[in-house]
Amino acid sequence: MGTPRRRLSAALPALAAAGAIALPVLGGLVGTLLPAFGVLPAIGAEAPSLEQWRRLFAEPGIGRAALLSLSTGLAATALSLLSVALFCAAAHGSRGFARVQALALPVLATPHAALAIGLLFLIAPSGLLLRLLSPWATGFDLPPDIATVNDGLGLALLLGLVVKETPYLLLMTLAALNQVPAAQLLAVATSLGQPRPVAWLKAVFPLVYRQIRLPVFAVLAYSVGTVDVALILGPSAPPTLAPLLLRWATSPDLSLLLPASAGALLLLGVALAAAGVWIAGERAAATVGRAWAAGGRGIGAAAIRAGAALLPLSLLLAYCALAAVALWSVAGPWRFPDALPERLQGGTWAAQAPALAGPAVNSLVVALVATGIALVLAVAALEARARHGPAALPWLLRLSALPLLLPQAGFLLGLQAALLALGLEGGVAAVALAHLVFVMPYVLLSLSDAYAALDPRLPRVAACLGASPARVFLAVKLPLLLRPLLVAAAVGIAVSIAQYLPTLLAGGGRLATLTTEAVTLAAGGDRRVLGVVAVAQAAIPLLAFAAALLLPAAVWRRRAGLRA
Amino acid sequence: MSGLLLDALSVSVGGRRLFAPLSLHVPRGEVATLMGPSGCGKSSLLAAICGTLDPALSAAGRVSLDGRPLDGLPPERRRIGILFQDDLLFPHLSVGANLAFGLPPGLKRAERRARVEAALRDAELPGFAERDPATLSGGQRARVALMRALLAEPRALLLDEPFGRLDAPLRARFRAFVLGHAAARGLPVLLVTHDPAEAAGRVVRLAPEAEADAAC
Structure with missing residues (x-):
């Protein structure tokens, strides 16, 4: 039995990791709550009041903005889940099914902003799609005056969210499929006369859904609260709720921080309402689904097969979007409606390199600091579990989902206020700290699976051969975990590079990264420059993932037992 | 006792x-x-x-x-040395490095090598020091696992x-x-x-x- 001191040392790493996640979230929530009711001493507001709520609701279009956040969030989540479910139902077990994972990973790694900019280049009135169709099919010699992006209904925003979130739900679903007896269920259901796709939806999906429920709610919270995708593709008059708040929060008029905080609270309410609607939807879908399953005959296979095209289509759009930013970054003169630029040139890259070096270095430093801290904390927590038993770890894993289940603006506005009050706002450290809140959960999840998969007898054999715990860790565990550690690092870097709002708010708008540059330029900047920034932004996580997959293969090229 | x-x-x-x-x-x-x-x-x-x-x-x-x-x-x-049903050779180390893993610290390099080579001879695997354990047969791996345990004295x-x-x-x-x-x-x-x-x-x-x- 452990003494209290040993129990503390066993739980300390998990507590540290939990603190890195929970303190900013809780501090941020308090920092949102107080100003939302009129208390923000930093700007001289000390008496509780409700004035900022009147200011919030007096804002033209505020109701529509809230409704747009709710509707695009729910629709994006539903469409992403639907396309994943229909695809898996139709394709599970086929040969292409295994390959789609490799296709989804690069899209998952691509930052939201870069992907949204690519879609902008694709579907805007002067975008690639209309260029390909003009003038021969459409008759347009000039970009038409129709809102294919930034449309008032938020359809372009919806598309951007679906294209970005579908690969995430797909990969989560594939992981969940390994944890349920999918093949047996499918065999039983098909032997009972159900066509395969119908059998999958009826027998396998309910089990899979239970496993991916957390990622689904994370997608919902993200979609309701997205800022960068909304700024690039979303409506502007009014925008969705989160970008509207951001206008106030970053305004030189500091008194607008109060209505912004009230709005952040409203956003949390909208996210909660979205979750409520979703849960009601789950219940309804379960009732309908049970009736369908109990109805016997397997109708609907043709519809499922047709719907299965949604996911490949969404992946195709993502790759076209990436190709579009790459093309614009090297495009020479390119008039509408020419399908291709007159010539390619490297001039934009050369011209932008000096201006982009600073933001690129900032992006990298923040990503490496946040990822490094996350890796150390995660490994320490998992090592403590391996040595001393579960301690606080299960609790930590549950807690780490918290920041993913809240809309970012809901607590980041408050975190900015808290950092301001502590005098920490504005530097690389503050931004890395804010990124850590989002990097930590993913690094932890990614590594905890790898730790669980490590044969526990190998470190025990090493100890019996006389190796100290430190040597077991350095000479046995770290080398065996090289690949998952590098993958976790790549995940951390990808999450960090993608962060827009934490960078903007914790940095006080003064720390320029590739992501903040990309979002700023997307509002009417030169497309070639925007292409360069987006490619640079996307390149960092993609290179990190490539390194994480190729490096272990090179290091272990003479060790067949480690080639997965 | x-x-x-x-x-x-x-x-x-x-x-x-x-x-x-x-x-x-x-x-x-x-x-x-x-x-x-x-x-x-x-x-x-x-x-x-x-x-x-x-x-x-x-x-x-x-x-x-x-x-x-x-x-x-x-x-x-x-x-205390232990052998399992699986050989549990460290997959990232060569056969020789697996054998040397448990050697008492403080031995000279030449002495370490000599002990590893003597163990390989005992296991009827002379010249296998640089090999990847994954390329050995089940019986060979089992013998290496025993010698590794014994080299730790x-x-x-x-x-x-x-x-x-x-x-x-x-x-x-x-x-x-x-x-x-x-x-x-x-x-x-x-x-x-x-x-x-x-x-x-x-x-x-x-x-x-x-x-x-x-x-x-």
Whole structure:
């Protein structure tokens, strides 16, 4: 039995990791709550009041903005889940099914902003799609005056969210499929006369859904609260709720921080309402689904097969979007409606390199600091579990989902206020700290699976051969975990590079990264420059993932037992 | 008392004992076999002797080796070698580096190499030092695993069903190889198995705890 001191040392790493996640979230929530009711001493507001709520609701279009956040969030989540479910139902077990994972990973790694900019280049009135169709099919010699992006209904925003979130739900679903007896269920259901796709939806999906429920709610919270995708593709008059708040929060008029905080609270309410609607939807879908399953005959296979095209289509759009930013970054003169630029040139890259070096270095430093801290904390927590038993770890894993289940603006506005009050706002450290809140959960999840998969007898054999715990860790565990550690690092870097709002708010708008540059330029900047920034932004996580997959293969090229 | 001495050793999970407390003396150079169906805590018993018991389990009773009590000692200071059904060679190290892993610290380079090469000769694998363990046959890997355990200069050897994975003809040869090396070094050997044909020396049946479930 452990003494209290040993129990503390066993739980300390998990507590540290939990603190890195929970303190900013809780501090941020308090920092949102107080100003939302009129208390923000930093700007001289000390008496509780409700004035900022009147200011919030007096804002033209505020109701529509809230409704747009709710509707695009729910629709994006539903469409992403639907396309994943229909695809898996139709394709599970086929040969292409295994390959789609490799296709989804690069899209998952691509930052939201870069992907949204690519879609902008694709579907805007002067975008690639209309260029390909003009003038021969459409008759347009000039970009038409129709809102294919930034449309008032938020359809372009919806598309951007679906294209970005579908690969995430797909990969989560594939992981969940390994944890349920999918093949047996499918065999039983098909032997009972159900066509395969119908059998999958009826027998396998309910089990899979239970496993991916957390990622689904994370997608919902993200979609309701997205800022960068909304700024690039979303409506502007009014925008969705989160970008509207951001206008106030970053305004030189500091008194607008109060209505912004009230709005952040409203956003949390909208996210909660979205979750409520979703849960009601789950219940309804379960009732309908049970009736369908109990109805016997397997109708609907043709519809499922047709719907299965949604996911490949969404992946195709993502790759076209990436190709579009790459093309614009090297495009020479390119008039509408020419399908291709007159010539390619490297001039934009050369011209932008000096201006982009600073933001690129900032992006990298923040990503490496946040990822490094996350890796150390995660490994320490998992090592403590391996040595001393579960301690606080299960609790930590549950807690780490918290920041993913809240809309970012809901607590980041408050975190900015808290950092301001502590005098920490504005530097690389503050931004890395804010990124850590989002990097930590993913690094932890990614590594905890790898730790669980490590044969526990190998470190025990090493100890019996006389190796100290430190040597077991350095000479046995770290080398065996090289690949998952590098993958976790790549995940951390990808999450960090993608962060827009934490960078903007914790940095006080003064720390320029590739992501903040990309979002700023997307509002009417030169497309070639925007292409360069987006490619640079996307390149960092993609290179990190490539390194994480190729490096272990090179290091272990003479060790067949480690080639997965 | 020389050899391996277990005194009322038991392992419990959540306050429930896996088997009745076991007392056993294995003198130097002798073998004892612990029999019992799978799943009744044989491997946990060996882990308790090694000091590598899962944190979710707890051990009670005493273990001593050549008169030295082991209770509370970390596994790396107990000097107990163990072989499992799987060879558990470190997949990231060469055969030679696996063998050298447990060599006592402080040896000169030439001496380390000489000991590894002598072990490879004993295992009938001369010249295999640079090989990737994954390229060896099952029997070769099993022999390397034994030599790796012996190079760490253990004072006792625990065998956790180490012959189960090998084909029948190979199994008898490897069993003789292991027991021969252990006897030559005068090691007390505790062998755990569920197969009566593998047993050697004195046979002890691990008694299920009275109220334990039917699995044991």
